[in-house]
Amino acid sequence: MMSLIEKDYIVVAQNASGRNMHVPVYRIRGNRPGPKVYIQSSIHGAEVQGNVVIYHLLQRLKSLAVCGEIVLVPNCNPVGTNIKAGEYTLGRFDPVNGTNWNRGYYYDENAVHAFADTVSPHTSDAEIRTRFRAFWAQAIADKLASPWGLGLAQQLNLKLQQLAVDADYVLDLHNGPVSTRHIYIPEYARDSAKLFNIPHCIFIPNVFAGALDEATFCPWWTLQDALSKKFSREIKLGVEAFTLEMGSQEVIDFAEGDVDATSILSYLTAKGAIQDTHIRPAQMIRRGVALKNYKTLYTQWGGMVEYLARPGEQISAGEPLARVLNIDELDNDRGSEVVPAPCDLIPILHFPSASVLSGTQLYKVFTEYFTITTDTE
Amino acid sequence: MMSLIEKDYIVVAQNASGRNMHVPVYRIRGNRPGPKVYIQSSIHGAEVQGNVVIYHLLQRLKSLAVCGEIVLVPNCNPVGTNIKAGEYTLGRFDPVNGTNWNRGYYYDENAVHAFADTVSPHTSDAEIRTRFRAFWAQAIADKLASPWGLGLAQQLNLKLQQLAVDADYVLDLHNGPVSTRHIYIPEYARDSAKLFNIPHCIFIPNVFAGALDEATFCPWWTLQDALSKKFSREIKLGVEAFTLEMGSQEVIDFAEGDVDATSILSYLTAKGAIQDTHIRPAQMIRRGVALKNYKTLYTQWGGMVEYLARPGEQISAGEPLARVLNIDELDNDRGSEVVPAPCDLIPILHFPSASVLSGTQLYKVFTEYFTITTDTE
Amino acid sequence: MMSLIEKDYIVVAQNASGRNMHVPVYRIRGNRPGPKVYIQSSIHGAEVQGNVVIYHLLQRLKSLAVCGEIVLVPNCNPVGTNIKAGEYTLGRFDPVNGTNWNRGYYYDENAVHAFADTVSPHTSDAEIRTRFRAFWAQAIADKLASPWGLGLAQQLNLKLQQLAVDADYVLDLHNGPVSTRHIYIPEYARDSAKLFNIPHCIFIPNVFAGALDEATFCPWWTLQDALSKKFSREIKLGVEAFTLEMGSQEVIDFAEGDVDATSILSYLTAKGAIQDTHIRPAQMIRRGVALKNYKTLYTQWGGMVEYLARPGEQISAGEPLARVLNIDELDNDRGSEVVPAPCDLIPILHFPSASVLSGTQLYKVFTEYFTITTDTE
Amino acid sequence: MMSLIEKDYIVVAQNASGRNMHVPVYRIRGNRPGPKVYIQSSIHGAEVQGNVVIYHLLQRLKSLAVCGEIVLVPNCNPVGTNIKAGEYTLGRFDPVNGTNWNRGYYYDENAVHAFADTVSPHTSDAEIRTRFRAFWAQAIADKLASPWGLGLAQQLNLKLQQLAVDADYVLDLHNGPVSTRHIYIPEYARDSAKLFNIPHCIFIPNVFAGALDEATFCPWWTLQDALSKKFSREIKLGVEAFTLEMGSQEVIDFAEGDVDATSILSYLTAKGAIQDTHIRPAQMIRRGVALKNYKTLYTQWGGMVEYLARPGEQISAGEPLARVLNIDELDNDRGSEVVPAPCDLIPILHFPSASVLSGTQLYKVFTEYFTITTDTE
Incomplete structure (x- = not known):
């Protein structure tokens, strides 16, 4: 089977120069129904x-059974990718x-509540999803037409965001400066932490600061909460973004990109976006x-x-994080000084x-920090 | 008399290099009591x-009767002033x-309300001012000590902000890119528009976005409103920032800087920060x-x-704002195109x-826009 | 008649992003024989x-009688044009x-002498030109194939340079920082100073520092001199570059661009690249x-x-060029200081x-400097 | 013993801001006579x-027997050190x-020859050195006084350069982008390659391109050659720069800086700038x-x-140097491509x-490349 x-x-x-700047959009439509997945990379040009990772995903998805649709957008910022300052x-x-x-992604909490007001108790979750997507897509289009x-x-x-607006699962691929692998996870989707092979997980609240993951989960999270409250039952609309x-x-x-791709395929398998794979989340400490x-x-x-402490290491309070050279003090004791860890910590990235x-x-x-336990299933 | x-x-x-970066602080203490004035410039390095203007203010204040204290901080951002990128x-x-x-200035609306809760009806305005300044100075110090x-x-x-926190009048001197002179004025102080010789006035609401003027007037404005409501009488605490x-x-x-200095001295005279000057606001269209x-x-x-429309000109809808050269279309009609004004407008600045x-x-x-009327005095 | x-x-x-970056090449081939002209602009992106000027040249050349061929290359550096650092x-x-x-243009003095050695006394100037162009084009191609x-x-x-290598007249259009119009002219072509309407002319020797004008005139100038010496007669090969x-x-x-275009058309008319125009060099002080x-x-x-002295003004020794603000000295006499002209001069550009x-x-x-006299013709 | x-x-x-920018100059004067050494670092701000290395040299020189004088100038470019563009x-x-x-260092070949003309056959090498240093110092001072x-x-x-002009040994400490350790050595001092513990040595001719090492050795090398020719005997003036x-x-x-310091101390010991150390050049492949x-x-x-090939590795012709991702070709075979080594090589640095x-x-x-043989001593 080839996708x-x-x-x-x-x-x-x-x-x-008046020249158009393009973003490539790769798309795989499965033969079977399933969720829509949206994955982009390099909104920050140096990341x-x-x-x-998208390269490897495409190579591997070719021979996997995709359900629904997977949209992959590498190098999604052709401006940022091409601004050099020095090397x-x-x-x-x-x-x-x-x-x-x-x-600069779109979110408007009031608009979500306005929408929630229009939903009647007997509307199915599927219909809510469909109508909310159309509503949100229109809001983005209106904004773009300012x-x-x-x-x-x-x-x-x-x-x-227009490419991602009707996706069930949105993954925005970034890098840190000098960094170990980590992931931002909305608290309502905290179980998904165990579906990726990423050792460091940051759980974030329902707060919008402009990023794509937030612009995706804040409206759905807010809508879920509003409807759950309105109808006094727990409503889960199933959209996740990371x-x-x-x-x-x-x-x-x-080589690392292939490992990263496996991690994402593990999540997509668990979510039903691909079938018949043997890819399961790794046994690892998260x-x-x-x-x-x-x-x-x-x-x-x-x-x-x-930088003495390496990203990913466990460091105890008082252990050295960094050593500083003071160029004007090379003739005395302040020539080099140590910066100790202010508490127990794991460095995730450094300058x-x-x-x-x-x-x-x-x-x-x-x-x-804490260890994420994986239940035996 | 010499100050x-x-x-x-x-x-x-x-x-x-580990070297300290300094900001100069010039200070004139009047022989007579009066308000405190804080003026800074060049927080944006290219402005x-x-x-x-501060140079001219200092030359002229030397021989004027200062009441209270005037603090002038030119070149207040030694980092931004010294980052070149090209020329x-x-x-x-x-x-x-x-x-x-x-x-990055400090403001916390909740802190203002917390303070307002502590004010009793019989507290004098002067005492409110003194206590609120101490309260706010502490909050800034706490923030700095994070x-x-x-x-x-x-x-x-x-x-x-620590230098400005106890000032009655705060002026933050900026420039636009290619710009005519203009001023941002909090709506509650709109009468002060007539005290400066600045032809274009933007009236702004009680919204904080991080700038020094907002960080100065938002707390006082919010406090005024809270206390006015609490005590059911109009309370004016008299602090203004622009x-x-x-x-x-x-x-x-x-030469223009001397004119600008006159404009500011006109405001300071009206506010009692200097005495015995003959400097009055200009008769002009604002x-x-x-x-x-x-x-x-x-x-x-x-x-x-x-850029065809010059900052400060009145432009009617449909008149040309700009002419664009399309480098790939020089052989056809799209080689140059006009951008018309979408409505009646006055350009204030352009790229x-x-x-x-x-x-x-x-x-x-x-x-x-509208014309600001000056009452005959 | 339309070209x-x-x-x-x-x-x-x-x-x-792996995307090709293009330079547009506009070309007008005349119906009559004549010289080849090469004009480019914006090798420095901000200039x-x-x-x-090329826009106006194209508009006007459409209805003029071009002889030979005119190649116009606007925006010739798509990389430099698109690197922003701030605004x-x-x-x-x-x-x-x-x-x-x-x-980074190509020149090799030894190669010119090697070529000159191959020329026999009875070779016609036309043949020398043809052979040298082929020789030089090959050298550039070889360099590009490093x-x-x-x-x-x-x-x-x-x-x-490959587009310009067989041109008789090469014009490279630049700008200064804040600048009056001026032109660099190789000394052997000093008479052409009077054919442009440009008030300030810099006469330059046969020295290569990497620029297009030098890369064009240095080989021809060197070749002329070598052959003149070899054959003991003055040989003029007629190629000029500015x-x-x-x-x-x-x-x-x-509007100024149209005036600039007239200036260039005046030169091109004088050189026979266009015919039947009434465009003659302006009567002006150069x-x-x-x-x-x-x-x-x-x-x-x-x-x-x-910057007190404006580009193009005649300034006498001792007159002020600039006034400097010393931010740390605003309380004393060194707050502002004047920079005087060290001798009689005309400022051409400033920072x-x-x-x-x-x-x-x-x-x-x-x-x-001196005044360029125009003979009455 | 403490220096x-x-x-x-x-x-x-x-x-x-009108503020002076300083460079620290650390100086150790030995109790015994000996050569003068000049060492600087970070003329390129990111290097x-x-x-x-200078920090470690200072720590270690404190307890070594310095002969002559050692001047160490870290962070010698306070402008370049402090220009950030992104992180x-x-x-x-x-x-x-x-x-x-x-x-931008000074060199003038003609000045060397002019000096050489003034040297008479009976002048001692020591006197030549003294007079040439004075001559050269004056030339630099004149240049600075333009x-x-x-x-x-x-x-x-x-x-x-004024600090370095009378030094016998000049070391300019740089870094490559991503780089293995290497050293530039003037051909006339090629024996010194064995005195440093640096595995990769580039031997350079007597050509000036503006750098400090060249600005130091070109005049001495040229003078040596001119005098050797003039007096028909080999004259060695003993100045070296790297x-x-x-x-x-x-x-x-x-940690690596301490190793680097040992390498330099090995050279300085060999040259008599420090005594009584046991530091000898490492046995290693150069x-x-x-x-x-x-x-x-x-x-x-x-x-x-x-970047697949690591700096310092021996790579054979045809082996992969790099793998390139072509973002627009992820759906076909050109998605990733290998860049092979064009010949046998050792990568020294990469972008x-x-x-x-x-x-x-x-x-x-x-x-x-070749292996530098070390004679058994």
């Missing part, structure tokens, strides 16, 4: 490993105005943290840093340059 | 005209992460607009642009480069 | 006025490695300078600058930002 | 490991104009290459790259980002 891959392009921007890619924000490329226009990042975000951080930026690794305990350690000083100013995100770390 | 100028420095950051100054946002340098640290822009903002946009970025002009009618016109296309991508802020314009 | 415009594209680079275009150098986009590859800027330059600086970068102006007297005034200090570090090119100026 | 470390600062620039340091070139920070000023990079370079590439940029590693065989492999395409345009320096490699 057919369709390829298409959408125009998301026009550059200063490129997700493109390799690196200035891909996290619009170089013109500093706008983070992952903060008479005075929209900023570049927002235009890009909304055009991508941000997966596939290691470090500025690097691709084909650690979780509530978002509020996922801390950023900022520097209070500037200097040159050796990618040895040169730091005060106020730099030195490390992001798990504190108060 | 004495004190000069001081505060450290706001440390660079990658430099305010520095010249221009990349001064609007932290080059590391895109954070706008004017979005155990995991803070980002560079926020550290900078909070250290500046963002003044002194023309175009990347340019200084000493135009106002509600923030919601201050529109940004974004491009839907990329290309090369000639500073001919080269634009889609989603660029081409113009910011007054629509539905 | 037909052909449009074509060449691929000059591939971006990080965009030349694109408008401006980082277009002068490759953002990856700092390579100036106008320094087995280990070439850097991006050099690849771009050589692909453009860099035209069409005012300030980051700005386009259609000032010239030897390259060694075209001086750059560097700063010895950092600070904020008002485009008020914020300067030490070692900044504050002004480039004509010194020891 | 005393003196610390001093020189001002090398002024920033846009920071040399700072750690990385834009440290290789001046962000204003693209000028490489390591290309009446119209100099560019920032050149000012910085010349002020550093560029050491201490691994990868953007990273510091204290590989050498002539500069002309140190090749740069440029890309002919753009895309995402996994530090997965995202490459055409014309990128993918790898720099040793070809036609």
Whole structure:
């Protein structure tokens, strides 16, 4: 059995030469019914490993039994991918105005409640889903048609969101600076933590800050809660969305990408998007943290840093995180100084340059973390 | 009579060489009691005209009768001032992460309400002011002492805010890209529009988005409203804050700076911060607009642009705003195209480069604007 | 009579998305024989006025009698055009490695002499031209085929140079930072100074520093000199090349572009590339300078600058060029200081930002300049 | 025995705030006579490991017997160190104009010959050295005093060169992008290759391209050759200069820095700059290459790259160097492609980002390399 891959392009921007900038859209339509899956990568231009993951997913999906439809959009930000500043890619924000490329997706809590008001008790979940998708798609289209226009990042975000709006499962593939693999999971879907082979899981609340995962789960989560309350019964609409951080930026690794693809196929198998695979979640230690305990350690000083604690290691309070070189103090004891861990923690990522100013995100770390138990099934 | 100028420095950051970065603080203490005034410039590094305005203010205040205290902080962002990218100054946002340098000041609406709850009916306005300032100063100090640290822009903002926290009048001097002079005025202080010699006035609601003017007036406005409601009488606490946009970025002009200084001295005279001056607001046409009618016109296309409508001009619907060169269409009718004004408007600023991508802020314009009437005195 | 415009594209680079980057090539072939003309613009991405000049040239050439062939290449650097850093275009150098986009054209003095050795006394000038063009085209092709590859800027330059290699007249359209119009003229073609309507002319020697004009005239100049010496008679091969600086970068102006186009048409008419026009060089004052007297005034200090002397003005020694604001000295006499002209001069361009570090090119100026006399014809 | 470390600062620039920018100068004067050594690091801002090496050198020199004088200048470019563009340091070139920070040192071949003409046959080598140093120091001072000023990079370079001008041994500590350790050695000092513990040695000719090592050895080499020819005897003036590439940029590693320090102490011991150490060059395989065989492999395409060949590995012709992901071809065989080694080679460094345009320096490699034999002593 071979799944057919369709390829298409959408125009998301026009550059200063007046040339269209395209995003490739790969699409596999299964022979059997099933959920819709949307996977994109590289909204931040320097976060490129997700493109390799999509490469491997496409290779492997060719010979798997897809149910429903899987849409894969690698390199989804052709502007951010192509802004160099020195040898690196200035891909996290619009170089013109500093706008983070992952903060302009659409969400409006009031609109969800307005929709919820229109739902009557006897509406089926399937009908709710269908009607809400149409409602939400219209809201995005209206936003895109704003008479005075929209900023570049927002235009890009909304055009991508249109591809994802009717998906049941949305995966946004990112990278950290120098990072171990980790995943952001909405709390209502916390069981899905065990379906990916990702060792570090951050559980996040129903708060919108502009990212694609939030723009996907916030409306569904809010709608579920509103309807559950309205009808005094638990309603689950089944849409899930995640941000997966596939290691470090500025690097691709084909071998690791294949492992990452297996992890995603494990989730898709569990969700019924592919059938007849033997891919099951790995037996592994997964650690979780509530978002509020996922801390950023900022520097209070500037200097040159050796990062001693490696992403993924368990570090005890007081153990060294970093060693700082103070260039003006090489003749005395302050020439090099150690930054100790303020508490027990697991570093998840660190700043990618040895040169730091005060106020730099030195490390992001798990504190108060816990082990995610896997029930024997 | 000569006012004495004190000069001081505060450290706001440390660079990658481990060197402290200083902001100069000029201070004039009057012989007579009066309000406290805080004026800063260049929080956005390329917006430099305010520095010249402060230069002229200092020259002129030397021989004026200052009441109370005036604090002037030019070049308040030594990081943003010194980041070049090509010949221009990349001064609007932290080059590391895109954070706008004017979005990290402190405000917490709930804290204001918590404070309001503690105020009893017989407290004098003066005492309310004193206690609220101490309360707010503590909140800023607590924030700055966050155990995991803070980002560079926020550290900078909070250290500046500490200088401004007990001021009655706060002026934050900015520039637009290519811009006519304009000013942001909180609606509750709309009468002050007539005290500056600035032709374009934007009236803004009690909404916090991170800037210094908002961080100053939102707490006082919210407190006024809460107490007025609580005690069922109108309470005015008298604190005002404005963002003044002194023309175009990347340019200084000493002659215009002297005119700008006169405009500010006119306001300070009216507010009793200086005495015995003959400086009165100019007789001039001032135009106002509600923030919601201050529109940004974004491009839907990329290309090369000639900006035809000059900032400050009245433009009628359909008149040309810009002419676009389409480099791939020079052999046909689409080689150059006109962008017409979508409605009657006054352009206030436009993008500073001919080269634009889609989603660029081409113009910011007054629509539905009105003339601000000055009562005959 | 209508000239037909052909449009074509060449691929000059591939971006990080793997997409081809194209340069448009407009071509007008005359019905009558005549010289070949090559005109390009925007090799430096922020220098965009030349694109408008080419727009006007195309509009006007449509109804003129072209002799020979005119090739016009606007926006010839699609990489440099599309690198933003803040609102401006980082277009002068490759953002990856700092390579100036106008320094990688091909020239090899030894190759010219090797060719000259092969020319026998009875070869006609026409045959010399034909053979040398073929020889030079091959050398460029060989360079482009380097087995280990070439850097991006050099690849771009050589692909453009291939379009220009058989041209008799080559015009490279640039802009200065904030600049009056000026032109670089090889000394052997100094009479052509009077054929353009450009008020400031810099006469340059037979020295190659990597730019297109030099890469065009150095080989022909060297060949002329070598053959003149070899055959003891003056040989003129008639190829000319110029860099035209069409005012300030980051700005386009259609009205001025039409004036610029007239200036170029005046030159082309004089050279027989178009016929039956009434376009003659303007009666105007043209000032010239030897390259060694075209001086750059560097700063010895950092600070904020008002540029007092306008490009194109005659300034006497001691008159003010600039006024500097010293932010840490606003309480004393050093708060503002004047930079005087070190000698009689004409400023041609100045730095485009008020914020300067030490070692900044504050002004480039004509010194020891002279008036170019136009003989009555 | 303890050597005393003196610390001093020189001002090398002024920033846009008008603030001086300092470079620290650490100096150890031995109790015994001996040569002068000059060591600097981080002229390219992102190349920071040399700072750690200097840290370790200072720690260890404290308790060693220094003969003569050792000057150590870490972080010698405070401008380049502090220009961020995204999270990385834009440290290789001046962000204003693209000028490489390591290309503005002084050299003038004609001046050397002019000096050589003044030397009479009976002048001792010591006197030649003394007089030439004075002569050269004056030339640098004259250059720095240019009446119209100099560019920032050149000012910085010349002020550093003044510290190095009377040194016998000059070490300039750099890093490659992602790099193995290597060293540039002037051919006349090729025996010194065996005195450092650096596995990859590039032997360079007497050609000046602007760097500090060249600016140091070119005059001495040229003078040696001129005098040797003039007096028909071999004259060796004993000055040596090297560029050491201490691994990868953007990273510091204290442990490796100590190893690097040992390597330098081994050289200094051999040259008599320190006494009574047991530090001898390591027994190790050193590989050498002539500069002309140190090749740069440029890309002919753009895309995402996994760097398969590690710096320092021996690779045979045809073995894979890199794997490229073609984002628009994920549905076909061109989705991923291998770049094979064009010949037997050792990769020394590769580009530090997965995202490459055409014309990128993918790898720099040793070809036609050889093993440097160490004589049994």
